[in-house]
Amino acid sequence: MTITIKYFGLLTEATQCHEESINFSGVLVSELLENLFSKYPALKHKNFQVAQNQVLVPVNTKLSGNEIALLPPYAGG
Amino acid sequence: MNRYSRHIILNEIGQSGQDKLSNAKVLVVGAGGLGCPILQYLAAAGIGSIGIIDFDVVDITNLQRQVLFGTASLGQNKAEAAKKRLQDLNDAINIKAYPEQLSYKNAVNLFKQYDIIVDGTDNFETRYLINDACIIANKPLVFGAIYKFEGQVSVFNHQNGPSYRCLFPNPPQKGSVPNCSEIGVLGVLPGIIGTMQANEVLKLILGIGDVLSGKLLCYNALTLQTITLNITKSNNEIQKVLKTQHLFHKKQMTNNACEVDIIDISISEMLSKSNIQLIDVREPHETPKVENLPITYIPLSELENSLDKIDPNKVKGLFCQSGIRSKRAVSILQDHNINNCVNIIEGAPEIINYLNNQHS
Structure with missing residues (x-):
């Protein structure tokens, strides 16, 4: 299936883009992350949470949505 | 107006x-x-x-x-x-x-x-x-x-x-x-x-x-x-904070209290520190073992005879199965004037669970 992935904050430094669509046939969110880690090795060491269709989910969740957002914490103020 | x-x-x-x-x-x-x-x-x-x-x-x-x-x-x-x-x-x-x-x-x-x-x-x-x-x-x-x-x-x-x-x-x-x-x-x-x-x-x-x-x-x-x-x-996250709320008050008292307090911290806080030594104080037969992290094994029963295994220059994080024996162990180390020892509130199964939930 085609999944749109959104990257926030400093994650875009690892991916060099804010958003991309990829074809992915895996089952779990964690499998998608593994795929992204091999594409963007620097992403693996970043702290972030995952949202699937605008809901924050654990990484062992089944992929069911067409939009995944990777969200790091921000500290600035 | x-x-x-x-x-x-x-x-x-x-x-x-x-x-x-x-x-x-x-x-x-x-x-x-x-x-x-x-x-x-x-x-x-x-x-x-x-x-x-x-x-x-x-x-x-x-x-x-x-x-x-x-x-x-x-x-x-x-x-x-x-x-x-x-x-x-x-x-x-x-x-x-x-x-x-x-x-x-x-x-x-x-x-x-x-x-x-x-x-x-x-x-x-x-x-x-x-x-x-x-x-x-x-x-x-x-x-x-x-x-x-x-x-x-x-x-x-x-x-x-x-x-x-x-x-x-x-x-x-x-x-x-x-x-x-x-x-x-x-x-x-x-x-x-x-x-x-x-x-x-x-x-x-x-x-x-x-x-x-x-x-x-x-x-x-x-x-x-x-x-x-x-x-x-x-x-679970909210309960963890409530469970450790005595930390706030303890820190409040450290200025005027002579007795040494035992500091409880979570595994996530422990791993965010640098220069740490993780010590498992359970007996050798106890499982599950925490993997993928360097662990020093010193059963509580042998602790006082194994002080040479404790690195004086590191922050020592002690854990056991439930957090009770490790607290006792921290107290023993403090009695021997070994500083920088903290009790990890999670037991080994929860620590493993935590590590499994990390991205890497």
Whole structure:
């Protein structure tokens, strides 16, 4: 299936883009992350949470949505 | 004319709403990029009692975005300089400046004196401290944070809603996420995010609209895109804070107490420290074993005869199956004048569970 992935904050430094669509046939969110880690090795060491269709989910969740957002914490103020 | 007439003619506010604002007590932590717009709008709106806590002084590089200050404020404490400006903006409200650092010692007692806490700080350590103190003092937290051109807004701990730890359970390692002074920030961004925070405060007090509880709003100033994500509450994360709430009080007492206290910390906090030694004090046959981390195995029964295995230069984090024997072990080490020992509150199974839930 085609999944749109959104990257926030400093994650875009690892991916060099804010958003991309990829074809992915895996089952779990964690499998998608593994795929992204091999594409963007620097992403693996970043702290972030995952949202699937605008809901924050654990990484062992089944992929069911067409939009995944990777969200790091921000500290600035 | 009444100062608040433009509020009062709104059906959703009226005189009764304005009275709610006058009776409200709001504490703003940090009078910087976020704190300035938050404070400006809260004072103008007539929040009856506003607290401002900030230990920092106004610097020339602040003026690009911290709109309460001018060149005349340079070198002044931010809480006091903000109070001076705000009291001129609205002399009918009560403003208290705390020119000091928020700490484990003062946070809970200070928060108890206010109805709503607003986070305008610029570092994770204080953000987690604020979150945990809000859970302990049972106060809603209006959260805002920024990174370059992006911002996040949420309301935590509101009517049994999620906390910041339900979103991000563990503080990132120190230095892994740069702050504004290191990477820069678009000056107007904290103005937008801080104003959104002030809006949430007013909605909370007035009881109108939909509060951003259980949701995280993400804003991008370059694309003007906003995305709102749903956060699930984690009772486990909140219970962990409540279970360790004695930490706050213990730290409060360390100045005048002679006895040595045992410090309890979570595995996530432990792993965020550098130069650590993890010590498993269970007997050799006990499972599950924690893998993928260097572990020193010293059963509690042999601890006093194995002190040479303890690295004096490292922070020692002790754990067992449930957290009881490791506490005893910390106490034994302290009796031998071995410093820098902490008790990891999780047992081995929970530590393994934690490690499995990490990305890498």
